[in-house]
Amino acid sequence: HGFEGIGVRDIAQTVGVQHGLIKYHFGTKDELWREAVRLMFARANHILRRAESEADLPPAEAFEISLRRYVRYCAEHPEHARLMVQESFRDNERLAWAAENFIRPSHDRIFPGWQTLMREGLMPQVDPVLMVYAITGATQSIFNLAAEARLTHGIDALSEEVIEAYSDAIVALFLPGKKAAEK
Numbered sequence: 001h002g003f004e005g006i007g008v009r010d011i012a013q014t015v016g017v018q019h020g021l022i023k024y025h026f027g028t029k030d031e032l033w034r035e036a037v038r039l040m041f042a043r044a045n046h047i048l049r050r051a052e053s054e055a056d057l058p059p060a061e062a063f064e065i066s067l068r069r070y071v072r073y074c075a076e077h078p079e080h081a082r083l084m085v086q087e088s089f090r091d092n093e094r095l096a097w098a099a100e101n102f103i104r105p106s107h108d109r110i111f112p113g114w115q116t117l118m119r120e121g122l123m124p125q126v127d128p129v130l131m132v133y134a135i136t137g138a139t140q141s142i143f144n145l146a147a148e149a150r151l152t153h154g155i156d157a158l159s160e161e162v163i164e165a166y167s168d169a170i171v172a173l174f175l176p177g178k179k180a181a182e183k
Contacts, residue, residue, distance in 0.1 A: 002086050003033060003094065033094060040080055041102040047073050059113060060122045060178045064171050067135070071167040074140045075158055081140040107132050122177035135174055142166055 008029050012019040026032040048069055054062050074081065084103075087095040107129070114131065117123035126134070142149055146157040155162055171178075 003029075003090075008032070030094070034097065037083070037094075037098055037102070040077075040083070041098075044073060044077070044080060045106075059116055059120070060175060063113065063117055063123070064175055064178060067139075067171050067174060068167040070135075071139055071170055072163060075143050075163045075166075078140070078143040078146070081136075081144055085144075117175070117177075120177070123175055131174075135170070138173065139170055 008022050009019045011029075011032070012022050022032060026035060048066070050062065050066065054065060057065070084095075084098070087098065110132070111128040114123060114128050118125045118128075124131070142157045142162075149155050149157045157163075157166075
């Protein structure tokens with residue numbers, strides 16, 4: 001329905017609580033949305049964070065693991081991408097808030113590692129800002145278009161087999177230098 005397409009009363013009814021309870025805990029629909037987004041990004045950060053056991057891995061191996069982890073996250077949580085796309089179409093204060101508090105800080109954390117991989121010829125030499133959107137779009141697309149993939153090609157985008165094959169494809173696209181370095 002999108003943010004404008006649903007009211008707090010509808011939300012309360014859907015989740016089986018009284019309208020006043022949502023108002024009491026969150027105040028406004030906007031604050032309810034912000035708390036949902038905080039939780040969504042906290043979940044993403046928890047799932048996508050590098051494990052301590054990965055701290056000493058070579059950068060290309062660590063990046064491959066993070067790409068595969070991100071593919072799985074996108075498969076398991078397509079609502080994350082859908083919500084951000086909806087807000088991007090509206091280009092509003094909610095998106096500005098999410099960009100400032102979650103999206104930009106995340107990008108700023110990953111860019112230095114990518115620049116190292118690019119200098120070493122392991123990753124395509126592309127502006128990291130453009131690269132983050134290329135990776136994000138490519139990684140999320142099959143899961144957001146899962147029904148289309150099923151209808152046009154008969155594949156179950158959410159099957160383990162397809163998730164693994166898609167992970168391989170994403171790694172091949174965005175970390176092509178790793179294969180060459182292994183040879």
